[in-house]
Amino acid sequence: xxxxxxxxxxxxxxxxxxxxxxxxxxxxxxxxxxxxxxxxxxxxxxxxxxxxxxxxxxxxxxxxxxxxxxxxxxxxxxxxxxxxxxxxxxxxxxxxxxxxxxxxxxxxxxxxxxxxxxxxxxxxxxxxxxxxxxxxxxxxxxxxxxxxxxxxxxxxxxxxxxxxxxxxxxxxxxxxxxxxxxxxxxxxxxxxxxxxxxxxxxxxxxxxxxxxxxxxxxxxxxxxxxxxxxxxxxxxxxxxxxxxxxxxxxxxxxxxxxxxxxxxxxxxxxxxxxxxxxxxxxx
Amino acid sequence: xxxxxxxxxxxxxxxxxxxxxxxxxxxxxxxxxxxxxxxxxxxxxxxxxxxxxxxxxxxxxxxxxxxxxxxxxxxxxxxxxxxxxxxxxxxxxxxxxxxxxxxxxxxxxxxxxxxxxxxxxxxxxxxxxxxxxxxxxxxxxxxxxxxxxxxxxxxxxxxxxxxxxxxxxxxxxxxxxxxxxxxxxxxxxxxxxxxxxxxxxxxxxxxxxxxxxxxxxxxxxxxxxxxxxxxxxxxxxxxxxxxxxxxxxxxxxxxxxxxxxxxxxxxxxxxxxxxxxxxxxxxxxxxxxxxxxxxxxxxxxxxxxxxxxxxxxxxxxxxxxxxxxxxxxxxxxxxxxxxxxxxxxxxxxxxxxxxxxxxxxxxxxxxxxxxxxxxxxxxxxxxxxxxxxxxxxxxxxxxxxxxxxxxxxxxxxxxxxxxxxxxxxxxxxxxxxxxxxxxxxxxxxxxxxxxxxxxxxxxxxxxxxxxxxxxxxxxxxxxxxxxxxxxxxxxxxxxxxxxxxxxxxxxxxxxxxxxxxxxxxxxxxxxxxxxxxxxxxxxxxxxxxxxxxxxxxxxxxxxxxxxxxxxxxx
Numbered sequence: 134x135x136x137x138x139x140x141x142x143x144x145x146x147x148x149x150x151x152x153x154x155x156x157x158x159x160x161x162x163x164x165x166x167x168x169x170x171x172x173x174x175x176x177x178x179x180x181x182x183x184x185x186x187x188x189x190x191x192x193x194x195x196x197x198x199x200x201x202x203x204x205x206x207x208x209x210x211x212x213x214x215x216x217x218x219x220x221x222x223x224x225x226x227x228x229x230x231x232x233x234x235x236x237x238x239x240x241x242x243x244x245x246x247x248x249x250x251x252x253x254x255x256x257x258x259x260x261x262x263x264x265x266x267x268x269x270x271x272x273x274x275x276x277x278x279x280x281x282x283x284x285x286x287x288x289x290x291x292x293x294x295x296x297x298x299x300x301x302x303x304x305x306x307x308x309x310x311x312x313x314x315x316x317x318x319x320x321x322x323x324x325x326x327x328x329x330x331x332x333x334x335x336x337x338x339x340x341x342x343x344x345x346x347x348x349x350x351x352x353x354x355x356x357x358x359x360x361x362x363x364x365x366x367x368x369x370x371x372x373x374x375x376x377x378x379x380x381x382x383x384x385x386x387x388x389x390x391x392x393x394x395x396x397x398x399x400x401x402x403x404x405x406x407x408x409x410x411x412x413x414x415x416x
Numbered sequence: 417x418x419x420x421x422x423x424x425x426x427x428x429x430x431x432x433x434x435x436x437x438x439x440x441x442x443x444x445x446x447x448x449x450x451x452x453x454x455x456x457x458x459x460x461x462x463x464x465x466x467x468x469x470x471x472x473x474x475x476x477x478x479x480x481x482x483x484x485x486x487x488x489x490x491x492x493x494x495x496x497x498x499x500x501x502x503x504x505x506x507x508x509x510x511x512x513x514x515x516x517x518x519x520x521x522x523x524x525x526x527x528x529x530x531x532x533x534x535x536x537x538x539x540x541x542x543x544x545x546x547x548x549x550x551x552x553x554x555x556x557x558x559x560x561x562x563x564x565x566x567x568x569x570x571x572x573x574x575x576x577x578x579x580x581x582x583x584x585x586x587x588x589x590x591x592x593x594x595x596x597x598x599x600x601x602x603x604x605x606x607x608x609x610x611x612x613x614x615x616x617x618x619x620x621x622x623x624x625x626x627x628x629x630x631x632x633x634x635x636x637x638x639x640x641x642x643x644x645x646x647x648x649x650x651x652x653x654x655x656x657x658x659x660x661x662x663x664x665x666x667x668x669x670x671x672x673x674x675x676x677x678x679x680x681x682x683x684x685x686x687x688x689x690x691x692x693x694x695x696x697x698x699x700x701x702x703x704x705x706x707x708x709x710x711x712x713x714x715x716x717x718x719x720x721x722x723x724x725x726x727x728x729x730x731x732x733x734x735x736x737x738x739x740x741x742x743x744x745x746x747x748x749x750x751x752x753x754x755x756x757x758x759x760x761x762x763x764x765x766x767x768x769x770x771x772x773x774x775x776x777x778x779x780x781x782x783x784x785x786x787x788x789x790x791x792x793x794x795x796x797x798x799x800x801x802x803x804x805x806x807x808x809x810x811x812x813x814x815x816x817x818x819x820x821x822x823x824x825x826x827x828x829x830x831x832x833x834x835x836x837x838x839x840x841x842x843x844x845x846x847x848x849x850x851x852x853x854x855x856x857x858x859x860x861x862x863x864x865x866x867x868x869x870x871x872x873x874x875x876x877x878x879x880x881x882x883x884x885x886x887x888x889x890x891x892x893x894x895x896x897x898x899x900x901x902x903x904x905x906x907x908x909x910x911x912x913x914x915x916x917x918x919x920x921x922x923x924x925x926x927x928x929x930x931x932x933x934x935x936x937x938x939x940x941x942x943x944x945x946x947x948x949x950x951x952x953x954x955x956x957x958x959x960x961x962x963x964x965x966x967x968x969x970x971x972x973x974x975x976x977x978x979x980x981x982x983x984x985x986x
Contacts, residue, residue: 319970320970340986
């Protein structure tokens with residue numbers, strides 16, 4: 134028996150496909166444009182192409198929100214599957230106009246009610262909130278019970294990690310402070326936190342190892358955690374494994390995911406990065 | 417009981433003044449010899465030069481005084497030494513003078529009892545100034561001198577006889593330093609700071625004995641002393657660094673000392689007025705004398721203000737705009753250009769900072785690296801030219817923050833930095849970085865949102881995480897730490913320890929890298945010095961990258977003198 138409450142999110146959320154299937158989360162794909170060709174975030178697999186476009190002259194990847202039609206189609210599918218209420222958890226509204234379009238689209242659709250919840254997040258910062266909501270929905274909780282439990286999540290959700298370089302974030306135009314003391318003489322890897330839509334430079338390191346240690350110490354301070362996800366792009370496998378093991382003590386294994394950053398997130402942060410998304414427990 | 421001659425029962429301020437002058441002259445004669453006592457055969461912060469500069473600053477304070485009160489004169493000497501303190505030996509020397517001044521405070525004249533008291537205080541103050549006192553150094557000398565003084569004061573009333581005994585004891589203690597400090601024994605030298613103190617005491621004694629202090633032939637003054645004259649140009653407002661930074665709205669650099677009448681100077685009030693006048697204000701001193709330095713639009717305003725406070729001394733007015741143009745046009749044009757226009761000046765003001773950073777660095781490239789990573793002020797200095805306490809203090813005064821961190825980036829500058837931190841009105845912490853790469857590591861760990869204490873701990877941890885390699889040439893023969901080197905050899909140090917010697921600098925880099933445990937290390941940053949071409953550095957990099965495929969290599973123009981290569985392994 135399908136739940137009457139369903140969750141919808143977008144292609145920025147970087148949810149692992151098996152989780153999407155298991156929890157019945159609807160993902161509206163995002164469009165990518167690379168070298169004159171158009172791709173959809175959910176079916177895009179050519180990572181080599183993406184890295185090439187980030188690294189050399191074939192032109193930075195561009196991204197575009199789903200069309201009204203795509204939103205309405207997604208809502209209609211959910212309604213047809215029996216949903217009466219849809220909870221929308223999308224990329225932070227100050228970083229993208231996507232959630233605004235989702236709301237506009239809902240006004241042209243009358244099959245179910247859309248409840249937008251501000252995530253203030255990107256990537257698995259959105260994904261973890263969607264998983265949280267979908268778990269409640271799967272247990273059959275009514276929307277009046279789910280919403281008051283999902284709405285406070287943004288306040289407790291953080292994305293934190295190291296970027297291989299800041300240039301991609303800078304070029305994406307998504308942060309204004311991106312010149313903060315990173316110089317351009319030495320190779321510096323910024324450590325960045327995102328919380329409630331606000332990005333902040335948290336530290337500067339020069340090696341993967343130091344980034345790893347700093348992120349682990351951040352997680353230690355943030356613990357206890359309800360949910361935790363490792364986010365990575367092109368991280369050396371041995372580093373990734375060490376990272377995963379070091380983080381295990383801080384969260385219940387059932388609420389711990391390892392995800393490769395998706396193409397949309399990647400096109401904004403660049404080809405190398407390592408970090409976490411975390412939902413802090415209520416203290 | 418010895419016979420009382422009656423000629424030297426006590427001394428006045430003018431006699432002390434002559435003794436200080438003699439000590440300085442005598443020290444200058446021996447400067448090169450003291451410099452040569454460096455334990456490490458590297459072109460390092462020279463003890464003789466540092467102590468001479470410290471004593472010069474002390475002498476400048478009393479040069480024109482006709483005061484005969486010895487407590488007054490000693491106070492001025494201590495103040496001058498404090499402001500001019502350079503290098504660890506200079507700082508300890510300034511502490512010794514501070515102790516002497518305390519011992520002689522409120523004494524119009526000095527007899528054997530007050531001389532003994534002065535020596536006790538000098539010893540105590542010197543030991544207190546050092547976090548971990550090491551025997552076999554200048555500290556041992558002053559302690560033994562104080563012990564001798566205590567005994568001698570009971571046995572004679574003649575200050576001259578007593579001083580003779582103190583000098584004899586100082587020399588004996590100095591000769592024993594190699595037995596107390598293994599590193600000296602290994603290097604086959606006596607302690608250089610201790611030797612400096614012996615020379616100062618001896619110069620003072622010679623003055624009292626009526627012996628000349630200038631009888632040594634001038635030839636003793638080798639290149640080191642010639643260097644000093646160029647080095648000495650560096651008064652406040654005159655360093656290359658500052659000239660490049662001057663604000664065109666305040667083209668005049670004004671310096672003077674206000675001498676108060678009857679301890680009537682209000683330092684805080686003077687500082688407030690001077691700060692309101694212009695840029696880069698530095699106001700230090702006490703109720704008796706205040707040193708003022710400020711960049712202003714109209715020097716007349718500052719000087720008129722000074723005259724209202726007391727009598728003026730050592731007035732210096734310089735037109736920095738003129739100097740700046742000369743400087744740009746001069747032989748350093750290339751360097752000036754590279755530092756001026758394209759240095760990220762805008763970034764410096766980009767974000768409000770809670771914690772200012774003063775970094776000591778040598779080399780244009782190094783200075784740029786520090787600035788690009790957020791250092792608010794860079795004090796020029798390093799291996800061969802240690803900045804004084806006053807230099808660092810002046811940099812602190814330019815900060816617009818309440819809190820600051822100093823990165824000395826050289827073990828021989830740590831104490832001067834600590835002294836400056838204590839003197840500053842800001843809340844200042846010293847992160848005792850011992851090399852430029854350590855300083856860079858520390859600076860990267862700075863978090864403007866964290867507390868000062870938290871930052872110091874994190875920065876120190878980050879600094880220690882960096883392995884530093886330094887490649888230079890030996891300035892003399894030595895067998896140390898199982899490495900035998902000859903003057904002129906290319907040598908390499910790993911985290912301050914002499915580790916390798918070879919025919920070429922590049923070979924030393926290879927040797928050093930081979931000795932580092934590279935597990936968990938990812939990145940080698942090679943900073944090439946002023947005498948190495950970019951091509952040479954890049955071809956060394958290519959070769960190393962091939963030999964160590966697991967490591968990433970980065971090449972940066974450091975522009976540092978004396979060290980063809982510095983590198984960090986992270």
